[in-house]
Amino acid sequence: MFTKVKKAQFYTMAVAVIAVALISTSIIIVGVRNSMRSMEVSEDIYFVLNNIRSETLRRVELILSNLTQMDKSGATFNYLEIAKSYLDEWIECLKNEYESRGYKLHLSYDPSQLSYLRNWNNTISTSIFTAIINIQLENENAKIEQTVNATHIFKLSISKVERIGSNLIVQVNFTKTIGTLEELSVDYAVVYINGTRANYVGGGMYQAELIFTGPDTVTVYVSAVSSSGIFVEALETR
């Protein structure tokens, strides 16, 4: 009888010990997993593409800004060489970043399609830089190809100069066009008319009220400043 009780106790103990061991092991495994720091780079491929696309457009805007400023300062320059150096540096930087993270990135442009044009005709001033950029981005889940028309056009025009008493009302239109998408310069450009900051009145239109100092004529000088530099200037004498 005594032997029977001992055996039963032994089996019960064995079951209890095994159960406790199994539970402890699972708790330890879960605990170790929870206490480990896990680092993930889990960007969406469309987020990466959007970053590349929008910043490539900004890069082209930067090229136009620099070419315009050099042109206005009267410097002699080869626009093609400058544009290529800006684009090549940008492509190298993007490829370095994304290929080190397992993406396949192909970013290219045709140098023969790069062009810079400007038309500074006193009251209307235009700067145009054209670039067509091909983007091909691929990871293990998706492959995206896109051709970006990175043409930038900045146009500044003096639309109205009107004398009312001793005041001079000047209205200026500033528009920025990227590719086929036109963006009016809301909160984008800062427009100065004879050194006075103009107020944005909507529809790409800026207005300033100046004091007319006379006697008969006045020269209105306008400059539009964006975050990447002075793009265009316009002049009108009344």
Place this chain on the structure above:
Amino acid sequence: MLLLKNRRAQYYTVDFIIASIIILGILSLVYSHYYISYEQDRSIYLSNTGEHCLTVLAESGKLSELVYSEKWDTLSQLIDLTLPSNVYFSFYVYKWESGTWTRIVGPIGENMPQNSMIVKVTYILAGNSTDSSPRKIELYLWE
């Protein structure tokens, strides 16, 4: 008769042990599956939150403005305002020079925890009028 009872007890015990192992195995499988899918959900949530934050700041022009003017405190405040209150962050900024990324600042923000899942989201800036060299911001997020 006694020997037979003893054998039956042994059989029940072995049976119980095997049943316990099977039940615990299934429970741990179910738990680990749930745990992995929970981690993936949180990772996607953090990643989307970080992407949204950087996209909003980049499209408003603030990211470029603050990075190139090196106003790190203001940038940190803006990121903090853009993220939900339960998400913590830290960031590094790098400059592209001589064909490589050089760290110019970081970490800025909260101290990164040792025992948490951290998600990294990166945004590359194309340059501005004062400095044409690209910048990279690495944003680390956790809950």
